Amino acid sequence: xxxxxxxxxxxxxxxxxxxxxxxxxxxxxxxxxxxxxxxxxxxxxxxxxxxxxxxxxxxxxxxxxxxxxxxxxxxxxxxxxxxxxxxxxxxxxxxxxxxxxxxxxxxxxxxxxxxxxxxxxxxxxxxxxxxxxxxxxxxxxxxxxxxxxxxxxxxxxxxxxxxxxxxxxxxxxxxxxxxxxxxxxxxxxxxxxxxxxxxxxxxxxxxxxxxxxxxxxxxxxxxxxxxxxxxxxxxxxxxxxxxxxxxxxxxxxxxxxxxxxxxxxxx
Numbered sequence: 056x057x058x059x060x061x062x063x064x065x066x067x068x069x070x071x072x073x074x075x076x077x078x079x080x081x082x083x084x085x086x087x088x089x090x091x092x093x094x095x096x097x098x099x100x101x102x103x104x105x106x107x108x109x110x111x112x113x114x115x116x117x118x119x120x121x122x123x124x125x126x127x128x129x130x131x132x133x134x135x136x137x138x139x140x141x142x143x144x145x146x147x148x149x150x151x152x153x154x155x156x157x158x159x160x161x162x163x164x165x166x167x168x169x170x171x172x173x174x175x176x177x178x179x180x181x182x183x184x185x186x187x188x189x190x191x192x193x194x195x196x197x198x199x200x201x202x203x204x205x206x207x208x209x210x211x212x213x214x215x216x217x218x219x220x221x222x223x224x225x226x227x228x229x230x231x232x233x234x235x236x237x238x239x240x241x242x243x244x245x246x247x248x249x250x251x252x253x254x255x256x257x258x259x260x261x262x263x264x265x266x267x268x269x270x271x272x273x274x275x276x277x278x279x280x281x282x283x284x285x286x287x288x289x290x291x292x293x294x295x296x297x298x299x300x301x302x303x304x305x306x307x308x309x310x311x312x313x314x315x316x317x318x319x320x321x322x
Contacts, residue, residue, distance in 0.1 A: 056318065058099045059304065063182040066094060066103045066132055067222070067301040069261030070280035072146065074114030074121045083282050086298040086320075090281050091128045093320045094300060102134035105181045109261040109278060110144025110192050110224030112152060122148075122155030130159060138162070140179060143169055143192040144224040144262065176202045183309045184218050187255070191225040207254050217256045217310045220303070226260040226275065227251075257313050259301065266299060266317045276301060276315050297321070 058064055068090070073083050094103075106129045113121035129139045138160050143149055153169045156162075168175050175190030176199040189199030203221075207214045251258070252272035264280030279299030299319040305311045 056097050056316065058097060058302070060099060062304045062306055063104045063184070064099055065105045065107060065181060065186070065220075065303040066098075067107050067109060067259055067261075067276075067278050067303060068129060068281060069109040069224075069278035069300075070111045070144070070264050070282055071108070071125055072111055072114065072282040073125050074117035075146075075282065086283070086296065087125065087128070087281055089320050090298040090300060091132070093318070094132055097318075098132055099134075103132050103137070104134060105137050105179070105186065106130070106132050106139045107186065107188070107222050107259070108139065108141045109222055109259065110142055111146045111261065111282075112141065112144065113147070115146055115148035115151070119151045119154050122151050123158055126155055126159035137181070140177070140186070140188060140222075141169075142175060142188040142190055142222055142224055143172075145192045147192060149193075174198050178206070182305070182307045183311060184220055184305060184313075187219060187221050189221065189223050191223040191227070191260075196223065196227075203254050215309060216252065216254050219255045220313070221251070221255045221258045223258075223260045225262045226258075226277065257303075257315075259303065259315075266301075266319075268315075274315075276317075279317060279319065 071087050073087055075083055108129060112125050126139055133139060141156060143152055149169050153167065168177060172190065172193035175188060177188040179186050187203055189196045249272060255273060257273055258275045261278045263277050264283060264285040265277065266279035267277040269275040278301045281298040283296050297319050299317060302316045302318060303313060305313045
């Protein structure tokens, strides 16, 4: 795979679970290292314009070093003008994630955003696009969605949903609920789709350990898991161990079309 040097590229990693091996069933460090090496081999000259990790980064009972290892490794894929961005997962220890993020990026203020479940809301410009991170790892993300709608209202005609990409860990299901596991037909309620499409052009999440695309009022992309892929049509741990990631690409002008490539790392 060769990436267009004239485009912007965002790398999405998800569900690494570094340090969790489920009684020896998975070597999470090996699959993560292979994923980083693979992404490094195809990264654009200078690196990706952003790296976003959508949760479940490391074993919550393990040391801070697990989080730090993931973040420092991911940072090697960034170009010199960008940084890594994370939204916490339901398996993450927020205090350890905060400490590791501060150490890896040197940004204490950003790290403090991970302390309050359900309250994370961050916007970052990547070329013409604005990426929005909302915490769905623990609780219902009403506060984050409220802040996005307020921002859009304040911007008025200057706000363009076509230039806004949303990242979370757990996908939304409907108002007051979060999507879980493989309930594909209930990915988003009609009302939730209608509400979100006013603010975003694309939605990127993880949590499922199963790469997928759903079409609502906008495209919804679920990133492949790095720890392991789970086949939704088989029992939970009768799985395909094949890590992967998403590459999100677009041209460097407003309202440009977004393309998404899901890449699997073969053994």
